Amino acid sequence: MPDPIDHAPDSALARLAPTMALTGQQQALKAEVMAFCRAHRADDHALFIIEGDAGTGKSLLLNTLFTAIQDAARGRDAQDPLHDSRNWLLVNHPEMIKLYRNISETQPCLRKKDFERPTTFINQMSVRDGRADIVLVDEAHLLLTRSDPYNRFRQDNQLAEIIRHAHIVVIIFDPCQVLKFKSLWNDATLRQLVAGYPVVTRRLDQQFRVHAHADVMAWIHALRDGRLLALPAPQPFDFRIFDDAQTMYEAIRQRNDRYGLCRMLATYDYPYTLNGQDHFITEGRFHLRWDRAMPQARLPWAERPDTIDEVGSVYTIQGFDLNYAGVILGPSVTCDPATDRIVVDPSRYEDRAAFTGRDGVDNPQAVMERIILNSINVLMTRGSRGLYIYASDPRLHARLAALWKARAAAPVVQACAADQTVT
Numbered sequence: 001m002p003d004p005i006d007h008a009p010d011s012a013l014a015r016l017a018p019t020m021a022l023t024g025q026q027q028a029l030k031a032e033v034m035a036f037c038r039a040h041r042a043d044d045h046a047l048f049i050i051e052g053d054a055g056t057g058k059s060l061l062l063n064t065l066f067t068a069i070q071d072a073a074r075g076r077d078a079q080d081p082l083h084d085s086r087n088w089l090l091v092n093h094p095e096m097i098k099l100y101r102n103i104s105e106t107q108p109c110l111r112k113k114d115f116e117r118p119t120t121f122i123n124q125m126s127v128r129d130g131r132a133d134i135v136l137v138d139e140a141h142l143l144l145t146r147s148d149p150y151n152r153f154r155q156d157n158q159l160a161e162i163i164r165h166a167h168i169v170v171i172i173f174d175p176c177q178v179l180k181f182k183s184l185w186n187d188a189t190l191r192q193l194v195a196g197y198p199v200v201t202r203r204l205d206q207q208f209r210v211h212a213h214a215d216v217m218a219w220i221h222a223l224r225d226g227r228l229l230a231l232p233a234p235q236p237f238d239f240r241i242f243d244d245a246q247t248m249y250e251a252i253r254q255r256n257d258r259y260g261l262c263r264m265l266a267t268y269d270y271p272y273t274l275n276g277q278d279h280f281i282t283e284g285r286f287h288l289r290w291d292r293a294m295p296q297a298r299l300p301w302a303e304r305p306d307t308i309d310e311v312g313s314v315y316t317i318q319g320f321d322l323n324y325a326g327v328i329l330g331p332s333v334t335c336d337p338a339t340d341r342i343v344v345d346p347s348r349y350e351d352r353a354a355f356t357g358r359d360g361v362d363n364p365q366a367v368m369e370r371i372i373l374n375s376i377n378v379l380m381t382r383g384s385r386g387l388y389i390y391a392s393d394p395r396l397h398a399r400l401a402a403l404w405k406a407r408a409a410a411p412v413v414q415a416c417a418a419d420q421t422v423t
Helices: 012-016 024-040 058-073 094-104 118-128 158-164 187-194 214-224 245-259 305-309 364-380 394-409
Strands: 046-052 087-091 132-138 166-173 199-204 238-241 262-266 280-283 286-290 310-312 322-329 333-336 341-344 383-391
Touching: 012 058, 012 094, 024 046, 024 058, 024 166, 024 199, 046 058, 046 187, 058 087, 058 094, 058 132, 058 166, 087 094, 087 118, 118 132, 118 158, 132 158, 158 166, 158 187, 214 364, 238 394, 245 262, 245 286, 245 305, 245 322, 245 383, 262 305, 305 310, 322 364, 333 394, 341 364, 364 383, 383 394
Parallel strands: 046 166, 046 199, 087 132, 132 166, 238 383, 262 310, 262 322, 286 310, 322 383
Antiparallel strands: 280 286, 333 341
16 A cells, blocks of 8 residues: 555646656556547547546546647657547536646647537537547536536537547546536446447546555445445544544644645535625534635636635535545435434535436436435545545434544554644
8 A cells, every 4th residue: 555645646737747657557548548549530439438436547547648649649640540630638627627728838749729628619519510530528427418508508418419529539437426417427328328339448446546445445435325334444544533623624724734735625515606705614613615716716726725724615626636635524414323324415405506407317316315425425535645524414423423432442553643643
């Protein structure tokens, strides 16, 4: 297990830079995708799907792959099938597109215009009846699966439109990060959409972000599935349950002073309106502002030093690494003590936009619960060195406190005691 002190992220830009070394699995997959693109450039349509959980290096692979494609497209080898190809990398996350465009400034073969939002790409191609050679899509699970005039998408499915406007499409896909009814994806939906085209599917499974023993990821994945397990044993990865949100915030600030890239995060259980005003999360002594939308900022939210004084949402942190994440589980997240299962209450979830577009969806209640659990999964898989958790709901608060007490009573020496300056 790698030492998190040696391998934690210094910046998102450095983490995704195409100069970062790839693992053997990533290198082999990159070579396979490059060969696929060369073999299918003249085809009408072809798709390559890369799956993987949060933190398995999907975005790094995609950016490295796109840099290689653009290097071949703009290179001097006229015999290369990729020579003079017209290619784009699409990303729906406004914070991530800032990152990709910032990285492009360091690579001579990349241009900022190579990176675009899916809706913008689709609308531009539709107007001029254009066709790309290769389109790479990061976070394809965020693509819209229905019309959304508010976001200027009037067709039925964004991936279908991207396929229509490209010879080859390479997507990153993780159904456990679906966050809205308007982007309601699963494996069956994806298979149905791509049926009839040449399709290759590969999966990345090595965890790079969370530098912890397997029992930490097992605990997070179990919670994502609605189950509570005994807490992982102490280890170099700093995993703690806090009784007080303010104390957790003070610990995150201490870690941020030492390591940087430490932030508070919360489930979308606290009111937030895009009205230009500040909105706050209050939990006992803890009172801190929600993240503020700053589309004009050059740096993404996670990279800005001032955001240590804010609480990030799933929409500002998805796709990014932190060193430490302090996660507040809000009132929508409780538990059933009799079954030791997580229970979520969609009526307490403040992201009402996530629940719009339910028409025609089977069992919308179950989908709402899955969306909330997916959002928790995103928040809990951000920290490289450590994960701190505070639960607002009294029942879940008490159950996590009991699990924490049971772990503390276990006869195990704290593996990173020298660094445990806050309790």
